[in-house]
Amino acid sequence: MDFDFTPDEEAFRTEVRAFLSQNLPPRNERSGSFMRDWLDKVRAKGWVGFSWPKSVGGSDGDVARQAILKEEMALAGAPPLGTSFMGLAWVGPGIIQYGTDEQKARFIPDILDSKVTWCTGYSEPNHGSDLAAIQTKAERIGDHYKVNGQKIWTTGAPYADWMILLTRTDFNTEVKHDGITCLLVPMKTEGVEVRPIENMAGDRHFAEVFFTDVEVPIENRLGDEGKGWAVTISALANERSSIGEVTQMFGKLEDLKQLVRGTRKQGAPASEDPLVRRRIA
Numbered sequence: 173m174d175f176d177f178t179p180d181e182e183a184f185r186t187e188v189r190a191f192l193s194q195n196l197p198p199r200n201e202r203s204g205s206f207m208r209d210w211l212d213k214v215r216a217k218g219w220v221g222f223s224w225p226k227s228v229g230g231s232d233g234d235v236a237r238q239a240i241l242k243e244e245m246a247l248a249g250a251p252p253l254g255t256s257f258m259g260l261a262w263v264g265p266g267i268i269q270y271g272t273d274e275q276k277a278r279f280i281p282d283i284l285d286s287k288v289t290w291c292t293g294y295s296e297p298n299h300g301s302d303l304a305a306i307q308t309k310a311e312r313i314g315d316h317y318k319v320n321g322q323k324i325w326t327t328g329a330p331y332a333d334w335m336i337l338l339t340r341t342d343f344n345t346e347v348k349h350d351g352i353t354c355l356l357v358p359m360k361t362e363g364v365e366v367r368p369i370e371n372m373a374g375d376r377h378f379a380e381v382f383f384t385d386v387e388v389p390i391e392n393r394l395g396d397e398g399k400g401w402a403v404t405i406s407a408l409a410n411e412r413s414s415i416g417e418v419t420q421m422f423g424k425l426e427d428l429k430q431l432v433r434g435t436r437k438q439g440a441p442a443s444e445d446p447l448v449r450r451r452i453a
């Protein structure tokens with residue numbers, strides 16, 4: 173089996189490198205407008221949602237080119253390709269797989285254009301690893317669901333525009349994985365209360381999110397009622413593969429090397445200390 177990249181794939185790598193050398197100044201030289209320009213440029217290149225179908229605004233990029241793109245971006249210390257990490261990593265793919273045509277038209281362009289940020293409302297105070305046991309209740313009333321319950325550890329909830337929310341619409345199923353329904357909820361909806369959780373570093377990225385008689389229109393349901401577990405499995409698979417990206421570590425490793433080079437330990441650069449060197453290796 174030939175594991176080498178093809179000439180076409182290597183040409184793509186060259187294209188990515190050329191783009192980066194022209195459009196990615198060193199971190200300390202990036203202006204205030206850099207990020208917006210960057211997002212517009214990578215979007216124009218078709219690199220946001222690179223593997224998504226062209227029919228929804230992606231580029232139908234194959235796995236090899238996707239790997240090359242991510243590898244080169246990581247090696248160059250490039251910022252993300254969009255502001256909505258969750259939107260790009262698993263909400264968008266979930267909508268592409270399970271959404272209606274209307275939902276694709278409504279949500280995907282804003283994710284690709286970095287106009288919205290998403291958060292993920294799965295974990296509850298008593299249901300984390302045992303996710304299928306969630307109790308947040310969604311009751312169907314006419315043309316909407318009425319949601320009551322609580323989520324926790326919701327990353328990005330304090331500043332997200334939308335949440336992909338896991339609810340239970342049926343409490344009488346034989347199997348707990350049935351009766352779960354996935355809803356797409358604007359965070360500004362009346363009855364949604366976000367209480368940030370401060371971590372040890374003083375950051376407030378996580379939150380508890382409370383739902384009190386929150387009305388969510390039926391057209392915001394992703395997938396069939398009671399079949400939300402399938403949507404979740406797909407989203408979690410995408411989450412695992414995106415969080416597990418080895419390429420992200422290249423940049424962090426470089427940062428670490430810079431740090432030890434610039435740090436002195438017992439009168440000498442820390443980078444010359446055998447113990448430090450071994451830990452990094």
Ligand SMILES: Cc1cc2nc3c(=O)[nH]c(=O)nc-3n(C[C@H](O)[C@H](O)[C@H](O)COP(=O)(O)OP(=O)(O)OC[C@H]3O[C@@H](n4cnc5c(N)ncnc54)[C@H](O)[C@@H]3O)c2cc1C
Binds near residue numbers: 327
């Ligand atoms: C950085 C970070 C970001 C997160 N962001 C989000 C988010 O955006 N949205 C969201 O919904 N959630 C989020 N979470 C929550 C995360 O998904 C949950 O923490 C996770 O599902 C585990 O749930 P828990 O914390 O309740 O732990 P528990 O389920 O209570 O588990 C506690 C411990 O018990 C172990 N354990 C559990 N069940 C068993 C078993 N049957 N047998 C043996 N051992 C077991 C676990 O391995 C763990 O060590 C985030 C968590 C982290 C760390």
